Amino acid sequence: MIDPKLLREDPDRVRASQRLRGSSVELVDQVLEADERRRSSIASFEQLRSEQKSLSKQIPRAQGEEKQALLARTKELSAQVKAAEAEQAEAEQTFQRLMLELDNIVEDGVPAGGEDDYVVLEEVGTPRDFAAEGFEPRDHVELGRLLGAIDVERGAKVSGARFYYLTGWGALLEMALINMAVDQALSYGFTPMIPPSLVKPRAMEGTGFLGQAAADVYRLEQDDLYLVGTAEVPLAAYHSDEILDADQLPLRYAGTSPAFRREAGSYGKDTRGIFRVHWFDKVEMFSYCHPDEAAAEHRRFLAWEREFWDKLEVPYRVIDTAAGDLGASAARKFDIEAWIPTQGRHREVTSTSNCTEFQSRRLSVRFRDEDGVRHVTTLNGTLVAVARAIVAVLENHQQADGSVRIPKALQPYLAGRSLLEPLT
Known part of the structure; x- marks a missing residue:
């Protein structure tokens, strides 16, 4: 939610951001x-309540016709206060609903355009x-079959399309990649975490995943819980309703978790293998x-992601994502795209x-310093999305x-x- x-x-800045996206x-x-209506309804309610309180003090001292008139006015006010209170609540609800529909303000310097209008900041490796x-x-599916590492056929048999088994060296490769990522995160002072993968609606909505991304979210209707598509969700909600000390x-956390995505808009895309x-x-x-x-922290996150991919000895490029391809919550996003030989192009592996x-x-995550209580900035970055890392390696x-040669x-x-x- 924006301020x-x-x-x-500065509504023009918000309009410009929406237009860029x-x-x-x-x-x-x-x-x-809606904001004007909300504030007007608050003023009306408070004015009526003030009059109501004033009358309640006058009635005990009044007598005769004056008292009867005050009692009659009190009865009228009671109905008006009740109506004003309902109007205020409805106006507040409308305002909050519309505010949740607004995307974050795009950071200055973000490229304009859509999915294909990114700017390449650097290419690494040949x-x-x-x-x-x-x-x-060979593609990763054939290599996985030769190595006894990936089984997409049985994954589809048991769970359907876009599911898979990692077996033998495939399973060990996953654990190796996770352990290397966690070790790197530890070296930079991150607290390792294994967060819950099921969250309440507030956590999902609070991170911006029930807006434009809602179609890709799995929901358990009977329990009113959501399967997260990223550990970002439970990590962002970890300190909800808290005031932190400056x-x-x-506060840096490295969450290891499964990620669940319906991929509702990806029909026909990357149907072979484990990339999507x-x-x-x-x-x-x-x-x-x-x-x-925040800006410096963002660059640090990108540097740590690059360090991880340098260790994997895979050619990649860094892109500055265009405004029209940003998620609702992001003011700016950098992607690392690894080279995938059998596709002959770079593909996103982290952001x-x-x-x-x-x-x-x-x-409602805030911090307190000498200037008072303010909201913190949140940043996220994927150190390793294992399936795509396995494809690239x-x-x-x-x-x-x-x-397959293993990076040193x-x-x-x-x-x-x-x-x-x-396998022989």
Whole structure:
């Protein structure tokens, strides 16, 4: 949720942000009208209540016709106060509902446009020339079958499309990637966490996932709980309704959890393999940060993500995501896109977002310093989304015989193994 004060004082900035995103500009005026109605209804209610309290003090001292007149007016006021209170409640509800529909304010410098209008900030590494090496690269599904590491057929048999089993070295590779990510997070002072994967509606709405992303969320209607699509959700809600001490900031958590996504809008996309699936595990970084430090913290998150992918020795590029491709809560987002040889292009494997005060206002997470009580800034960043990391590692480090070289940094997490070899 954005700051209502900003909306009142600089509505043109909010309109410009909505326009950049391709979201409704008219919504800004609707919210302003709702805010005016809300404040007017509060003033009317308070005026009537003040008169009602004043009369209640006069009645004991009045006599005769004066007292009868005061009693009659009290009866009228009682009905008017009740109606004003209902009007105030309804106006407040309308205002809050519309405020929740507004996206976060886009940070200055974010590229304009949609999904294809990102700006490439840097390219790291050079994709292998497999033709020069004398063989055609296999995709991760075929490599997984040769290594006994991925079983998509039985995944579909048991759970349906976009599910899979990681077996043998595939399962060990997942654990190795998670352990390497957690070790890196620990080295930078993150507190490791295993958060719940089922959350109440407030946590999901508070992080902005019941707006434009609602179609991708799994809901358990009988229990009114949601399966999270990222550990960002329970981590953001961890300190809800709390006031933190400024000296504690930044508070950094690294959550390891499954992520569940319906992929409702991805029909026909990435149907082969485990790149786009309904469930995967990942390690998510999260920070409760002082607003003045948010931009620097965002760059730190990106640097830590890059460090992890440098360790995997996979070519990648860093992009500044365009405004029209930002989630509702993000003011700015940087993506790392790894090179996938059999697709011949870069694909997103991690992202990091600065959500400013958008989530902390919804979840009431604040901090206290010498200037008083204010809302914290929240930031998130995926250190490793395991399924996509496995895809990138297998395809980029494959050998002609179907074996896969293990990056040096990952070897200690696989008992020193430097090569995965096909089953015989």
